[in-house]
Amino acid sequence: MSDTYEPFMAKVAELADIGHAEGMLSWDQETYMPPKGAAMRARAQGTLAGLHHERLTAPELVGLVKDLKGQDLTGDAAVNVREVGRSQDRALKIPKELVVELSQTESLSHEAWIAAREKADFAHFQPWLEKILKLKKEVAERVGYEGTIYNALLDEYEPYTRAEDIEPVFAALKDKLVPLVEKIAATGKFPARGVLDQDFPVAEQEELGRQVLEDLGFDLEAGRLDVAVHPFCSGTSRDDVRLTTRYSADWLPGSLFGTIHEAGHGLYEQGLPEDAVATPAGGSVSLGIHESQSRLWENMVGRSRAFSTHYLPRLKALFPTQLQNVNLDEFYAAVNQVEPSLIRVEADEVTYNLHILLRFELERDLFEGRVEVKDLPSVWNERMQQYLGVCPPDDAQGVLQDVHWSFGLMGYFPTYTLGNLYGAQFFHQAQQELPDLEGQIGRGEFGGLKTWLNDKVHNRGSRLRASELVEEVTGEKLSADYFTNYLEAKFGALYNL
Amino acid sequence: MSDTYEPFMAKVAELADIGHAEGMLSWDQETYMPPKGAAMRARAQGTLAGLHHERLTAPELVGLVKDLKGQDLTGDAAVNVREVGRSQDRALKIPKELVVELSQTESLSHEAWIAAREKADFAHFQPWLEKILKLKKEVAERVGYEGTIYNALLDEYEPYTRAEDIEPVFAALKDKLVPLVEKIAATGKFPARGVLDQDFPVAEQEELGRQVLEDLGFDLEAGRLDVAVHPFCSGTSRDDVRLTTRYSADWLPGSLFGTIHEAGHGLYEQGLPEDAVATPAGGSVSLGIHESQSRLWENMVGRSRAFSTHYLPRLKALFPTQLQNVNLDEFYAAVNQVEPSLIRVEADEVTYNLHILLRFELERDLFEGRVEVKDLPSVWNERMQQYLGVCPPDDAQGVLQDVHWSFGLMGYFPTYTLGNLYGAQFFHQAQQELPDLEGQIGRGEFGGLKTWLNDKVHNRGSRLRASELVEEVTGEKLSADYFTNYLEAKFGALYNL
Numbered sequence: 001m002s003d004t005y006e007p008f009m010a011k012v013a014e015l016a017d018i019g020h021a022e023g024m025l026s027w028d029q030e031t032y033m034p035p036k037g038a039a040m041r042a043r044a045q046g047t048l049a050g051l052h053h054e055r056l057t058a059p060e061l062v063g064l065v066k067d068l069k070g071q072d073l074t075g076d077a078a079v080n081v082r083e084v085g086r087s088q089d090r091a092l093k094i095p096k097e098l099v100v101e102l103s104q105t106e107s108l109s110h111e112a113w114i115a116a117r118e119k120a121d122f123a124h125f126q127p128w129l130e131k132i133l134k135l136k137k138e139v140a141e142r143v144g145y146e147g148t149i150y151n152a153l154l155d156e157y158e159p160y161t162r163a164e165d166i167e168p169v170f171a172a173l174k175d176k177l178v179p180l181v182e183k184i185a186a187t188g189k190f191p192a193r194g195v196l197d198q199d200f201p202v203a204e205q206e207e208l209g210r211q212v213l214e215d216l217g218f219d220l221e222a223g224r225l226d227v228a229v230h231p232f233c234s235g236t237s238r239d240d241v242r243l244t245t246r247y248s249a250d251w252l253p254g255s256l257f258g259t260i261h262e263a264g265h266g267l268y269e270q271g272l273p274e275d276a277v278a279t280p281a282g283g284s285v286s287l288g289i290h291e292s293q294s295r296l297w298e299n300m301v302g303r304s305r306a307f308s309t310h311y312l313p314r315l316k317a318l319f320p321t322q323l324q325n326v327n328l329d330e331f332y333a334a335v336n337q338v339e340p341s342l343i344r345v346e347a348d349e350v351t352y353n354l355h356i357l358l359r360f361e362l363e364r365d366l367f368e369g370r371v372e373v374k375d376l377p378s379v380w381n382e383r384m385q386q387y388l389g390v391c392p393p394d395d396a397q398g399v400l401q402d403v404h405w406s407f408g409l410m411g412y413f414p415t416y417t418l419g420n421l422y423g424a425q426f427f428h429q430a431q432q433e434l435p436d437l438e439g440q441i442g443r444g445e446f447g448g449l450k451t452w453l454n455d456k457v458h459n460r461g462s463r464l465r466a467s468e469l470v471e472e473v474t475g476e477k478l479s480a481d482y483f484t485n486y487l488e489a490k491f492g493a494l495y496n497l
Numbered sequence: 498m499s500d501t502y503e504p505f506m507a508k509v510a511e512l513a514d515i516g517h518a519e520g521m522l523s524w525d526q527e528t529y530m531p532p533k534g535a536a537m538r539a540r541a542q543g544t545l546a547g548l549h550h551e552r553l554t555a556p557e558l559v560g561l562v563k564d565l566k567g568q569d570l571t572g573d574a575a576v577n578v579r580e581v582g583r584s585q586d587r588a589l590k591i592p593k594e595l596v597v598e599l600s601q602t603e604s605l606s607h608e609a610w611i612a613a614r615e616k617a618d619f620a621h622f623q624p625w626l627e628k629i630l631k632l633k634k635e636v637a638e639r640v641g642y643e644g645t646i647y648n649a650l651l652d653e654y655e656p657y658t659r660a661e662d663i664e665p666v667f668a669a670l671k672d673k674l675v676p677l678v679e680k681i682a683a684t685g686k687f688p689a690r691g692v693l694d695q696d697f698p699v700a701e702q703e704e705l706g707r708q709v710l711e712d713l714g715f716d717l718e719a720g721r722l723d724v725a726v727h728p729f730c731s732g733t734s735r736d737d738v739r740l741t742t743r744y745s746a747d748w749l750p751g752s753l754f755g756t757i758h759e760a761g762h763g764l765y766e767q768g769l770p771e772d773a774v775a776t777p778a779g780g781s782v783s784l785g786i787h788e789s790q791s792r793l794w795e796n797m798v799g800r801s802r803a804f805s806t807h808y809l810p811r812l813k814a815l816f817p818t819q820l821q822n823v824n825l826d827e828f829y830a831a832v833n834q835v836e837p838s839l840i841r842v843e844a845d846e847v848t849y850n851l852h853i854l855l856r857f858e859l860e861r862d863l864f865e866g867r868v869e870v871k872d873l874p875s876v877w878n879e880r881m882q883q884y885l886g887v888c889p890p891d892d893a894q895g896v897l898q899d900v901h902w903s904f905g906l907m908g909y910f911p912t913y914t915l916g917n918l919y920g921a922q923f924f925h926q927a928q929q930e931l932p933d934l935e936g937q938i939g940r941g942e943f944g945g946l947k948t949w950l951n952d953k954v955h956n957r958g959s960r961l962r963a964s965e966l967v968e969e970v971t972g973e974k975l976s977a978d979y980f981t982n983y984l985e986a987k988f989g990a991l992y993n994l
Contacts, residue, residue: 013540013544014544014548017540017541017543017544017545018544018545018548020522020537020538020541021518021521021522021541021545024518024521024522024525025517025518025521028521028525032529032721032723033737034717034718034719034720034721034736034737035718035719036716036718036719036736036737037719037733037734037736037737039736040517040733040734040736040737040774040775041517041733041737043510043514044514044517044518044733046514047510047511047514047515048514048515048518051515051548219533220531221531221532221533222531222532222533222534223531224529224531226529236534236537236538236541237534237537239531239533239534239536239537240530240531240533240534240537240538277537278537278540
C-alpha cells in the first residue's frame with residue numbers, strides 16, 4: 001500500500017469522528033433535548049459542520065487525495081479515495097459565503113414554512129422557497145452536472161444516478177399505478193375501518209415493538225429504540241444504531257409498521273462490513289438502497305399474509321379485547337387497505353409512489369424552469385386530481401405538507417421511490433434463492449432473509465454503486481416490473497380485481 | 498474594548514462548542530449508549546479531545562491571549578483571558594499525543610473497571626489503573642507545580658487551591674469526625690431499620706422525584722432527569738442541564754436525596770449568568786463550589802427537620818402502606834441514621850468525609866510514591882478499619898467502588914469534602930440573612946433560598962475564585978467549624994450525645 005494511504009485514512013477517521021458527534025447531537029435533538037437547549041445546540045452544530053468542512057478541504061487532505069488519485073489503487077482503497085475525493089471536490093466548489101447564506105436561509109425558511117403550514121397560507125412561504133430555489137440552483141451550477149441541472153441535486157442523495165436514467169423506469173411505474181389505484185378505489189372497499197379503528201394502549205405497543213425487533217434480529221446491544229415526533233434511524237457506526245418510532249393510541253399500524261420500517265434501516269446499518277467501519281467503503285450505498293431495506297421489511301415482509309399468520313395470535317395476546325373477533329383474512333386486508341389520500345406519510349404501498357412521482361416532476365419542473373414557485377399550489381392540486389383522484393382542500397394538506405423543501409432537501413424525494421423499486425427487485429431475488437422464504441416468515445423465522453440481505457447487500461458497504469449492486473444481486477438492471485408485478489398480484493387478490 | 502478581544506471570543510465560542518459535543522457524548526455514554534458502542538465512542542471522544550487541544554493551543558489563539566494579557570483588561574474580559582490563558586498554558590505543556598492516549602485509555606479503562614467491579618476482581622483493573630497513574634504523573638510533571646506533585650492534579654478541579662492549604666482544614670475536620678462517629682456508633686441506635694427497610698415502588702419514587710424538582714425550582718424546559726448507574730449532573734449550557742439518578746425499590750433515600758443532590762448541582766448550572774453563557778466568566782467556579790450547592794440542598798435542606806415536616810405528609814400519600822404509622826420524629830431520625838459503612842455514596846453526612854479523607858490520602862500516597870497500585874486493596878482496607886471501624890469483604894465494596902479513577906479523575910475527591918465545608922459556611926450565612934429560612938422550608942417554600950444562592954453564588958459565574966467567593970459571601974476564610982458545629986448540634990440532639 002502507498003505510504004500516503006495511511007495518513008489519508010487518519011484524516012478520514014477524524015472526519016468520521018466529527019460526523020459521529022454531529023450524528024449524536026442530531027439524535028439527541030430529536031429525542032431527549034429540552035426545548036430551551038435549541039439555540040446553543042444549533043450553534044454547536046454549526047461549529048461542528050464548519051470544522052468538518054475545514055478538515056475536508058484542508059490543503060493537506062487535498063494533497064493526499066490528489067496524490068492517491070494518481071496511483072493505481074484497488075479494493076477499498078480505491079473506493080475510499082474516490083468517495084472522499086467526490087465530497088472534497090463538491091465542498092471545494094461551494095464558497096463558504098454560499099454555505100452560510102444557504103444554511104441561514106434554510107433556518108428562516110423552515111420557520112416560515114411552519115407558520116405557512118399552520119395558516120395554510122402558501123403566499124407566506126413562497127418568497128422563501130423562491131430564495132432557496134435560487135440558492136440551490138447556484139449550488140448546482142457551481143458543483144456542475146451532466147444532462148439536467150437536477151442531476152447535481154440528485155447526486156447528493158443517490159450518487160451516480162441521473163434523472164434521465166430513472167425517468168423511463170418511473171414512467172413505467174406510473175403507467176401501472178394510476179389504473180391500479182383507479183380500479184381499487186372503484187371497489188369502494190375499506191377493510192381497515194372497524195378492525196383497526198380502536199384504541200391500542202401504548203404500553204402494549206411498546207412491548208410489541210420490542211418483540212418485533214428481537215424477532216427480526218436487530219441487536220439491541222448495538223442499538224436502541226426511542227420515541228421521536230418524526231421517526232428516523234440514525235447512528236454513529238454499525239455498533240450503535242438508533243431507531244425511533246412514535247405511538248398513537250388510536251392507530252396501531254403507525255408504530256407496528258413504523259418500527260419494522262426503521263428496523264429495516266437499522267439491520268442495514270448493523271450489517272455493514274466490520275472490517276471497514278467508519279470509512280466510506282464501509283458505509284451505505286445511497287438513500288435509495290437504504291430505503292429498499294426499510295420498505296422491504298415494512299411491506300414485503302411486515303404487510304405479508306405470512307407475517308400476519310405468525311403475528312396475529314401474538315397481537316391477540318397483547319390486545320385481546322380489540323382483536324378477539326378478527327380473523328386472519330380481515331387483519332391482513334385491514335393492514336393493506338388502499339385509499340387515495342392527501343398526505344404522503346399516511347399513504348399505503350399502492351398510492352405512495354404517486355405522491356413521490358408528483359414531487360419528483362415538480363422539482364424537475366422548478367429547476368428546469370417549466371414551473372414557477374408561485375404556481376406550485378395549482379399545479380400540485382391539478383396533478384393530485386390526475387394521479388390520485390383527490391384534491392387538497394387547502395395548501396396545508398397539499399404543497400405545504402412536507403418539511404423537505406423548507407430545509408433545502410431537493411432531489412431527495414425520488415430516493416423513496418427508488419427504494420421501493422430496489423426493494424421489490426431484491427425481494428424477488430431472495431424468493432428465488434430462498435424457496436421456503438414465505439414458510440419461514442409464517443413461522444416467525446427471519447434469520448434466513450436477514451442473512452441473505454447481510455451477504456448480498458449490507459456487508460458489501462458502498463463497494464458497488466447502486467446500479468452495480470442491483471445488477472450484481474439480481475442479474476438485471478433496475479426495473480419497475482418487480483414492484484408493479486408484486487402490487488398487482490397482492491392487491492389483485494385482496495381486492496378481487 | 499480592544500480589537501483583539503472579539504476574535505479571541507470567537508475562538509472561545511468554538512472551544513465551548515467542541516466542549517458541548519464532548520459533554521453530550523459523555524452524557525449519552527452514561528445514560529443511553531448501547532454497550533457495543535463503547536469502542537467507537539472512545540475513538541470519537543479521543544478525536545474531539547485532540548481537536549479541542551489543537552484549537553486551544555493554535556498559534557493564533559496563543560497570540561491573541563499574549564496580546565490581551567498585555568492590555569489593562571477589567572471585568573469579564575479579564576476573567577476570560579486569565580482562564581483561557583491558564584487552560585492554554587496547561588495544554589501547551591501537554592503534547593497532543595498524550596491527550597489522545599489519555600482520553601482513549603480513560604474510555605477503555607472505564608469499561609475494564611465496570612467488568613472488574615462486577616466480578617470484584619481488582620487484578621482485572623490494576624493494569625489500567627497503573628497506566629492511568631503513569632499517564633497522569635506524566636501530565637503533572639509536564640504541567641509543573643509548586644509544593645506537592647498532587648497540586649498539579651488538584652488545580653484541574655479546584656483551581657488556585659493547594660493541598661498544603663486545605664490540609665490543616667481537613668486535619669481539623671478529622672479531629673472532630675473520628676470521635677463523633679465513635680460516639681454515635683457506641684449508642685448502637687439504627688433508627689432507619691424498620692422505618693425505611695421496606696419496598697418503595699420505583700414508579701412512585703419517580704413521581705416523587707418530579708415533584709421535588711418542581712418544588713425546588715429546577716426548570717425542566719431547560720434540563721432533564723434520567724437514570725444512570727452512577728448519578729451525575731452534566732450539561733452543555735445553562736439552557737440544557739442533565740440530571741441523573743437511580744432507583745432502588747428497597748432504599749427510598751437513594752433516589753430522594755440523590756435527586757435533591759443533583760438538583761442542587763442543576764440549580765447552580767441553570768443560575769449561571771445569562772449574559773456570559775458558554776464563556777469562562779459565565780462558568781462555575783470549581784468542583785468544590787459546585788458540590789457546596791448539591792450538599793447544601795441534599796443535607797442542610799433535604800435532611801432537615803423542616804423539610805421532613807413538609808414532605809412526610811406527601812410521602813405518606815405516595816407510599817401509604819409503608820409510611821402510615823411513621824411519625825415525624827421517626828422519619829427525621831431514619832433519614833439521618835449514622836452508621837459506619839463501606840460504600841461512600843451510601844454514607845451518611847457524618848461518616849461521608851472520612852471516606853473522602855481516605856481517598857485524598859491514598860491519592861497523595863500514589864503520586865508521592867508511598868503506595869503502589871497493586872497494594873491499594875490492602876491499604877484501603879486497613880484505613881477503613883482505622884477511620885470507620887469497618888472492613889470491606891471484597892474489592893467491589895472496597896477500592897473498586899468508585900468510578901473516578903477509571904476515568905482518570907485523580908485530585909477530584911477532595912472537592913467533595915471542600916463542598917461540604919463551603920456548603921455549611923454558605924448555609925450558615927443564608928440563615929443569618931434569611932431569618933425565616935427554616936419556616937419557609939417547613940412550608941415547602943424554597944424560592945427564598947434559591948434566589949439567595951442565585952444572587953450570592955450562581956449568578957457570579959467564575960468572576961471570583963473559590964476562596965474569594967467564600968470570603969465575600971460569608972466574610973470569612975474557609976473553616977471546618979461551620980460544618981462540624983452543624984454536625985455536632987444536629988446529631989448531638991438526634992443521638993442524645
